[in-house]
Amino acid sequence: MKHKDRRDWSEKDLKKHIVDQRKHLWRESTIERVASWLDLRSRITAVDIGCGLGYLGWTFWRHYGSGSSYIGIDCSIKLLREAQEIQSEWSEGGNACFVNGSAYSIPLPDECADWTMCQTLLMHLEFPENAMNEMIRVTKRGGVIMCMEPDNISSSMSMVSNSVHSPSIEEKLAQFKIQLIWAEGRKKLGRGDWGIGTRVPGMMAELGLINIDALYNDSPRFVHPPYETEVQKYSIEKMRENIKDKDEDTKKLLRRRYKECFLAGGGSLSTFYRYMKSVEARQEEWETMVLDQLENSSYCHGISGSHFYCIRGFKPERE
Numbered sequence: 001m002k003h004k005d006r007r008d009w010s011e012k013d014l015k016k017h018i019v020d021q022r023k024h025l026w027r028e029s030t031i032e033r034v035a036s037w038l039d040l041r042s043r044i045t046a047v048d049i050g051c052g053l054g055y056l057g058w059t060f061w062r063h064y065g066s067g068s069s070y071i072g073i074d075c076s077i078k079l080l081r082e083a084q085e086i087q088s089e090w091s092e093g094g095n096a097c098f099v100n101g102s103a104y105s106i107p108l109p110d111e112c113a114d115w116t117m118c119q120t121l122l123m124h125l126e127f128p129e130n131a132m133n134e135m136i137r138v139t140k141r142g143g144v145i146m147c148m149e150p151d152n153i154s155s156s157m158s159m160v161s162n163s164v165h166s167p168s169i170e171e172k173l174a175q176f177k178i179q180l181i182w183a184e185g186r187k188k189l190g191r192g193d194w195g196i197g198t199r200v201p202g203m204m205a206e207l208g209l210i211n212i213d214a215l216y217n218d219s220p221r222f223v224h225p226p227y228e229t230e231v232q233k234y235s236i237e238k239m240r241e242n243i244k245d246k247d248e249d250t251k252k253l254l255r256r257r258y259k260e261c262f263l264a265g266g267g268s269l270s271t272f273y274r275y276m277k278s279v280e281a282r283q284e285e286w287e288t289m290v291l292d293q294l295e296n297s298s299y300c301h302g303i304s305g306s307h308f309y310c311i312r313g314f315k316p317e318r319e
């Protein structure tokens with residue numbers, strides 16, 4: 001298995017995803033709906049693979065936590081240390097613990113969990129079916145497996161409108177093509193399927209789960225004056241932070257990794273450099289415009305859907 005190039009999710013730019021993006025990832029009403037759809041109850045054992053800081057554990061806690069055990073498994077020792085430090089803030093009435101281990105060989109016995117889950121894990125794995133097999137192994141008969149995974153390929157093609165730049169049809173098509181080539185290369189390099197969300201139900205069926213169903217993340221992505229909602233205020237704060245963050249080393253690293261995937265996906269070096277040059281040439285101008293428009297409350301953007309699914313399947317009572 002190729003893991004030589006795997007980065008640790010405690011690194012600053014990656015950790016940002018599991019802190020900033022988690023703040024308003026799912027609507028409260030959707031979490032309520034998922035909890036009843038899964039029939040969550042007290043006094044269960046819940047296992048979260050690729051748990052990061054324990055987001056799924058605390059997000060659903062009020063629906064299952066009383067008298068329950070939550071076990072978070074992750075390959076990043078640094079993240080687990082932090083997760084362990086903050087767990088007392090949310091795990092009242094039950095027990096939460098974190099164990100270092102691989103999704104490919106979960107360090108738990110067979111059939112110990114009532115509810116086994118993951119979020120944005122499968123999309124980063126070279127062999128997601130193997131990880132799902134392991135999730136099924138540790139789940140009790142009649143127990144449920146839940147995967148929250150996006151189809152970011154479709155999301156990246158969602159129509160984005162904003163008050164700073166309105167790309168031409170040619171620009172949009174060129175951008176989609178670049179994204180598709182990059183995603184293809186990412187998969188080839190063993191860094192995971194960017195569009196895995198739509199594949200998960202079929203994967204569950206293939207591995208013998210039953211009563212498979214999926215819900216959609218209905219959290220909209222609109223920012224417009226007067227930026228009234230908590231989500232919009234938070235989005236603006238993060239946009240400002242991201243624009244000001246001039247961490248050149250991280251930018252170089254991300255550019256290199258993007259290039260590796262793009263080339264592995266069949267893209268040419270000249271196309272890559274041409275694309276990067278055109279983006280970078282306008283980046284500063286756009287960023288200045290965003291900051292100006294935010295300052296005078298005229299900035300807005302809208303993204304037509306983030307294709308993010310919550311998929312569940314049950315392990316049959318009998319073999």
Ligand SMILES: C[S@@+](CC[C@H](N)C(=O)[O-])C[C@H]1O[C@@H](n2cnc3c(N)ncnc32)[C@H](O)[C@@H]1O
Pocket residue numbers: 008009017018022049050051052053054055056073074075076079101102103104118119120121124125
């Ligand atoms: C995008 S983060 C998601 C974290 C958490 N589930 C959440 O939604 O906030 C992916 C997590 O999976 C972990 N991970 C990646 N590959 C793994 C593997 N093979 N085995 C165990 N954990 C893994 C990473 O360390 C990281 O914490």
